[in-house]
Amino acid sequence: MIGMTPDEHAARAAELTDEAERLYQVCLVDYHTNINEDDHSEEPYVPGADLAMLTATTQLAQVHATLALRHPPAEPGTDSQR
Numbered sequence: 001m002i003g004m005t006p007d008e009h010a011a012r013a014a015e016l017t018d019e020a021e022r023l024y025q026v027c028l029v030d031y032h033t034n035i036n037e038d039d040h041s042e043e044p045y046v047p048g049a050d051l052a053m054l055t056a057t058t059q060l061a062q063v064h065a066t067l068a069l070r071h072p073p074a075e076p077g078t079d080s081q082r
Contacts, residue, residue: 001067009068016061023054 004012030046 001063004067006068006070009064013061013064013068016057016064020054020057020061023050023057026050027054 001009027046027050030050031044034045034047
């Protein structure tokens, strides 16, 4: 993450957002098709590992999106150092 340009952060945020959407779909399918066998209930169940991956991926996407906004790209012909 260190040394990435705002454009690189924006691209990574987009990649992670796509991955978070895919993980969300996995969790949604789990929710609608799985039953919590541990407590023998009929309630839908989403494995904790799936939720943890979704949470971590979403948080990383947010970090990259924020970093992309913090330092807008320098205009051509200007000093890019701050």
